[in-house]
Amino acid sequence: MSPDGQFQAPNVYHCEAIPDAARAEIDRLLTSGDLFRYTAAEGSPVALLEEEFAQMMGSKYALAVASCSAALFLSLKALDLPRGARVLIPAFTFAAVPSAVVHADMVPVLVEVGSNYRVDMADFEAKLDGADAVLISHMRGHTSDMDAIMALCDARNIPVVEDAAHSLGTEWNGRKIGTIGKVGCFSFQSYKMVNAGEGGILITDDPEIAARCVIMSGAYESNWKKHPGMQNSYMLWQNKLPLYNMRMQNLSAAVIRPQLPQVAIRVAKGRAGHDRVADQLNQSPYLVVPPPLGPEERAPDSIQFNLKGDWTDAQAMRFQAEAKRRGITVQVFGLSEGNARAFWNWEFLGPAPDLPMTRAMLMRACDVRLPTRLTDQELDYIAHAVVSAALDAKAQTPA
Numbered sequence: 479m480s481p482d483g484q485f486q487a488p489n490v491y492h493c494e495a496i497p498d499a500a501r502a503e504i505d506r507l508l509t510s511g512d513l514f515r516y517t518a519a520e521g522s523p524v525a526l527l528e529e530e531f532a533q534m535m536g537s538k539y540a541l542a543v544a545s546c547s548a549a550l551f552l553s554l555k556a557l558d559l560p561r562g563a564r565v566l567i568p569a570f571t572f573a574a575v576p577s578a579v580v581h582a583d584m585v586p587v588l589v590e591v592g593s594n595y596r597v598d599m600a601d602f603e604a605k606l607d608g609a610d611a612v613l614i615s616h617m618r619g620h621t622s623d624m625d626a627i628m629a630l631c632d633a634r635n636i637p638v639v640e641d642a643a644h645s646l647g648t649e650w651n652g653r654k655i656g657t658i659g660k661v662g663c664f665s666f667q668s669y670k671m672v673n674a675g676e677g678g679i680l681i682t683d684d685p686e687i688a689a690r691c692v693i694m695s696g697a698y699e700s701n702w703k704k705h706p707g708m709q710n711s712y713m714l715w716q717n718k719l720p721l722y723n724m725r726m727q728n729l730s731a732a733v734i735r736p737q738l739p740q741v742a743i744r745v746a747k748g749r750a751g752h753d754r755v756a757d758q759l760n761q762s763p764y765l766v767v768p769p770p771l772g773p774e775e776r777a778p779d780s781i782q783f784n785l786k787g788d789w790t791d792a793q794a795m796r797f798q799a800e801a802k803r804r805g806i807t808v809q810v811f812g813l814s815e816g817n818a819r820a821f822w823n824w825e826f827l828g829p830a831p832d833l834p835m836t837r838a839m840l841m842r843a844c845d846v847r848l849p850t851r852l853t854d855q856e857l858d859y860i861a862h863a864v865v866s867a868a869l870d871a872k873a874q875t876p877a
Contacts, residue, residue, distance in 0.1 A: 487805025499736035523731035537681035539688035546665035546678035548724035550578035563610035571615035594768035647745035647777030758861035800867035812840035
């Protein structure tokens with residue numbers, strides 16, 4: 479509260495608190511200097527995290543690495559595709575996703591995304607023939623039609639990697655996102671469901687992919703022996719694959735492990751908070767929150783909505799400014815300078831492709847963080863601020 483008793487805008491960039499249970503382990507690691515995952519013969523914090531995460535997700539294998547980008551890169555390399563392989567990705571994603579494809583010596587092929595933030599299946603199917611792999615990015619936790627995607631890819635024997643950086647806890651037809659494709663990749667960056675500052679993890683049921691990822695992540699010499707199972711596979715790949723040294727270190731794992739039991743609680747709170755705000759935004763004549771697809775149970779920690787009706791760029795910019803004046807940062811993806819989620823800013827790919835559907839969506843799609851720790855009062859403040867900002871932006875006449 480402010481000194482005059484007025485409620486102040488919540489700071490949505492404060493991250494989820496680190497549980498106290500992490501502190502004793504962090505102190506032990508700092509005292510011992512035991513930060514490298516392979517120092518201990520067994521039972522290092524990173525190894526325990528991999529065991530616990532795999533169990534939580536119902537997967538056979540997990541590998542903790544430095545970031546979700548590292549997980550995506552290793553997953554693509556582990557598919558053993560030729561240099562220059564074509565990888566379909568949604569045109570609405572973060573720049574790290576096409577970057578991972580480029581790092582893997584492959585070529586990203588961008589697929590149109592509709593106003594509901596999901597892959598346009600007509601464009602996906604049209605571009606699938608000639609593709610060597612698919613990297614489905616569940617951007618901001620919005621799940622595309624995984625039944626249709628998997629049916630199309632399975633019929634062509636095309637492997638699917640899931641970028642589930644925003645989707646820990648999301649389910650599709652009762653299946654955990656990240657377990658539907660051949661590999662699932664998750665993020666522990668601060669603005670995700672589990673906060674370690676940085677970090678990532680990949681999961682798979684394929685022993686050969688798991689073995690190749692372990693070796694390439696930096697399990698040099700005989701360090702692969704400290705990963706359970708698959709010993710014959712490790713022996714096959716040792717010294718035959720390059721080492722990219724993308725390992726996670728023990729301090730990160732010590733921060734992550736105590737948060738895993740909190741994931742289900744955070745998911746429930748995030749979904750309730752999202753829906754509370756969405757219900758209020760949808761009452762505005764100027765805003766609309768696209769509904770989830772039928773089989774999807776999301777785990778959101780942010781909200782995305784579209785400017786509804788006829789908005790000019792100037793009005794959309796005024797909307798951002800009005801929200802900011804109320805203490806709320808609203809990002810219109812396509813109007814935020816240099817936005818890493820706007821495909822035309824990925825200049826490292828060369829000239830931007832013609833993707834009118836995605837471009838139109840990005841020019842009116844908005845993003846607001848909703849950390850799961852927010853109270854109902856804070857959520858209501860955000861909703862009211864956004865609705866009133868839209869009203870004021872539309873009421874103003876151009877200068």
